[in-house]
Amino acid sequence: MxxxxxxxxxxxxxxxxxxxxxxxxxxxxxxxxxxxxxxxxxxxxxxxxxxxxxxxxxxxxxxxxxxxxxxxxxxxxxxxxxxxxxxxxxxxxxxxxxxxxxxxxxxxxxxxxxxxxxxxxxxxxxxxxxxxxxxxxxxxxxxxxxxxxxxxxxxxxxxxxxxxxxxxxxxxxxxxxxxxxxxxxxxxxxxxxxxxxxxxxxxxxxxxxxxxxxxxxxxxxxxxxxxxxxxxxxxxxxxxxxxxxxxxxxxxxxxxxxxLTLEASVYQALVLGVRDYVNKNGFPGVVLGLSGGIDSALSVAVAVDALGPERVEAIMMPFRWTSSMSLEDAEAEARALGIAYDVISIEPLYDSFMQQLRTQLDGYAPDTTEENLQARCRGVLLMAVSNKKGYLVLTTGNKSEIAVGYSTLYGDMAGGFDVLKDIPKTLVYRLSRYRNTLSPVIPQRVIDRPPSAELAPDQTDQDSLPDYDVLDRILELYVERDYSAQAIIDEGFAAADVNRVVRLVDINEYKRRQAPVGPRVTQRGFGRDRRYPITSGWKAGL
Known part of the structure; x- marks a missing residue:
């Protein structure tokens, strides 16, 4: 025997x-x-x-x-x-x-x-x-x-x-x-x-x-x-x-x-992805912009859980449209996490850029140019800190924003690793609530308030995007399940919303090609999974 x-x-x-x-x-x-x-x-x-x-x-x-x-x-x-x-x-x-x-x-x-x-x-x-x-x-x-x-x-x-x-x-x-x-x-x-x-x-x-x-x-x-x-x-x-x-x-x-719950499973995957990318590539620490919004709030929590507070630095970079609530909440989370924290206004940099650009911009009405310039001022500051200290810049854009191009090249996209790259906005909220069950570090009003990039007075994300519950479902069907626009409309979504979202996904492939990598947690992330041409005459209607 x-x-x-x-x-x-x-x-x-x-x-x-x-x-x-x-x-x-x-x-x-x-x-x-x-x-x-x-x-x-x-x-x-x-x-x-x-x-x-x-x-x-x-x-x-x-x-x-x-x-x-x-x-x-x-x-x-x-x-x-x-x-x-x-x-x-x-x-x-x-x-x-x-x-x-x-x-x-x-x-x-x-x-x-x-x-x-x-x-x-x-x-x-x-x-x-x-x-x-x-x-x-x-x-x-x-x-x-x-x-x-x-x-x-x-x-x-x-x-x-x-x-x-x-x-x-x-x-x-x-x-x-x-x-x-x-x-x-x-x-x-x-x-x-x-x-x-x-x-x-x-x-x-x-x-x-x-x-x-x-x-x-x-x-x-x-x-x-x-x-x-x-x-x-x-x-x-x-x-x-x-x-x-x-x-x-x-x-x-x-x-x-x-x-594990779904939220716990995904959160641990994000922590592992950040930890190994930073450590295996030899970075002494990370730096990121902490805006008082929910994406950066979740990103910095993941970073601290991955690396420890001594290896994470956050910088709040306010502008004239930044609310006092954002300033207070960013500082509150930095204190709760025990990380290095600084406040650097981008107002003088922005004004200097606008002054130097006056001959080019005079006669044009304000539009996203001025908003993007704010984001690019912030990107310059973070990259300077990265160069001087050797830190990796973590970006904080979520999958919903990246899908539709609601992000700025060389601005909030400037960095080496995107913590939330494959996390839809609705899941960002779920993960934030989950993280607070471990210890309360994300201020509750960051979770409760309407999402805003604060690039213009009284701006909210839904000024230019469908509600995130709707947006994320459309994106799941189009990006992850390869539904056509008409098939998504047949699922009960408004044709105007579907056609607009699908078009935004298609025309922003050039941005995604220049975006940093980030942890993949869905079956169709923006990276190795999905390889679409930048230059294309394809129409997604059928």
């Missing part, structure tokens, strides 16, 4: 391109799994050696040698435990997304990913050749089948494992987060476990990588498709489970992470 094996899932936050550093972490974690957890097998994420997604680093001629050196180090320095890890593998002139099994200095099995995703944020067919056969190995007397990320979403690779009569499936993943993803994963794993008639160990990486956020949330699923365990959301973790081949039972050895 076989002895149960103990499997350790290493839900790690690795760095793309840092092959030596990733190798160090893999070796250290493998030794910890062996010595402290007495694990028989340790599982690492998809492309763990290179980090995911490595993008065109995969085209660098030196990559093959670097990966081979890393594998040789692991074979030499780790014994007494079976390692399963992902890496880009070159075989006979072709590049594969590979999973390898290393035991006591030997590479005993390799498996090449069969289903290469080429949609949304993925373009693996640009780099990899697809595999065509199952990967199966034994640990003690347990027959184990391998799967890599997208493979588990399709039935054909699972059918191969079912034919191979395996006892257990190990799935290596680099699956990025979006709202509702955890339910989709569990549904798919339930189907695959039942198809293969074997439990599934589903390990996902964690961490922010440019606009992508990988949430971890690794899973254990029984052969009957029952969820047995879920790992932590948006944080690292080492999780163990035992598998008994005689009974076919997979048993977790830790309690599952608590279930």
């Amino acid at each position: 076989s002895t149960p094996i103990r499997v350790l899932m290493a839900q790690l936050n690795l760095l793309v391109g840092d092959i030596p550093g990733n190798t160090d972490r893999i070796i250290a974690t493998a030794l910890e799994a062996r010595d402290e957890y007495q694990a028989d097998l340790v599982l690492f994420p998809e492309l763990a050696l290179s980090g995911y997604p490595p993008e065109d680093l995969l085209l660098r001629p030196s990559l093959e040698g670097r990966i081979q050196q890393a594998l040789e180090r692991i074979k030499k320095e780790v014994g007494g435990i079976t390692l399963v890890l992902g890496y880009p593998g070159y075989r006979e002139g072709a590049l594969y997304n590979m999973a390898g099994v290393i035991r006591d200095g030997e590479l005993i099995c390799e498996y090449a990913k069969q289903c290469l995703p080429n949609y949304q944020v993925f373009d693996e067919q640009r780099y990899f050749v697809a595999g065509d056969r199952a990967g199966v190995f034994e640990c003690r007397d347990v027959r184990i089948g391998l799967s890599i990320c997208e493979d588990i979403w399709h039935s054909a690779p699972a059918a191969q494992l079912a034919e191979a009569d395996i006892d257990l499936v190990l799935s290596l993943n680099a699956s990025p987060y979006h709202m509702g993803k955890e339910h989709q994963r569990l549904d798919i794993l339930t189907q695959r476990a039942r198809q293969v008639q074997a439990p599934v160990v589903y390990l996902n990486q964690v961490g922010g990588q440019d606009e992508l956020v990988f949430d971890g949330s690794s899973l254990l699923v029984s052969a009957q498709g029952e969820a047995l365990f879920q790992g932590d959301h948006c944080s690292e973790g080492l999780y163990t489970a035992t598998f008994d081949a005689a009974s076919g039972q997979l048993t977790p050895e830790q309690a599952s992470a608590p279930a």
Whole structure:
């Protein structure tokens, strides 16, 4: 009778391109799994050696040698435990997304990913050749089948494992987060476990990588498709489970992470995305404009939760239209968060610009030119602070504004990372209320007051945009679900609103191309997901 094996899932936050550093972490974690957890097998994420997604680093001629050196180090320095890890593998002139099994200095099995995703944020067919056969190995007397990320979403690779009569499936993943993803994963794993008639160990990486956020949330699923365990959301973790081949039972050895509300899930993803972008790129801190409005209020709260108050600086940059309420609320939040805070009026800069532009602007009526100039004065100040202190400028535009171009190039769009880039305005309010349940840092009247950029007297956003409840629903249908304008109108929205919003989305692609990246939390963010031409004669009516 076989002895149960103990499997350790290493839900790690690795760095793309840092092959030596990733190798160090893999070796250290493998030794910890062996010595402290007495694990028989340790599982690492998809492309763990290179980090995911490595993008065109995969085209660098030196990559093959670097990966081979890393594998040789692991074979030499780790014994007494079976390692399963992902890496880009070159075989006979072709590049594969590979999973390898290393035991006591030997590479005993390799498996090449069969289903290469080429949609949304993925373009693996640009780099990899697809595999065509199952990967199966034994640990003690347990027959184990391998799967890599997208493979588990399709039935054909699972059918191969079912034919191979395996006892257990190990799935290596680099699956990025979006709202509702955890339910989709569990549904798919339930189907695959039942198809293969074997439990599934589903390990996902964690961490922010440019606009992508990988949430971890690794899973254990029984052969009957029952969820047995879920790992932590948006944080690292080492999780163990035992598998008994005689009974076919997979048993977790830790309690599952608590279930999260949608707001908590998204908020943690934003915090992780900001933290990793700042830290992995070596910025000592961040600076942002704190206007007294809700977008900057939420953005600065996320920044503090990601980095700590000592690494966050906020600047209020008032103008003649700035209300006393905005000044008071910005200061109140800065005090509540314990961050460095300054007030710099843009009035003298604006007046100087207008004086210098008088020969160009005389004879023209005031319009958005003057409003945009205010935003650009603020952008200049923030970028100067960034240059002097080395801080990253965080911008605060939300997805609704970015969609319709309600933002100023080289003004409020000036910066390196946009905290709310993929957060619709209605979700901004929900997240702000959620954040105040953790500790009350956002003044309530910031949440309650009508939203305004305060670029003109008594201005509100709804002077030039539909109500945000309406706007966000139209944007969801057009941007995320690809409805035509007529199909949206058929859903009951006013034709004037729909046609105006759709036109604004289409004509502002040029702005979005120049916008900073930000954490992706929907299934169709403005970035890798959605690649529309700037110059286009396309009409969205049908």
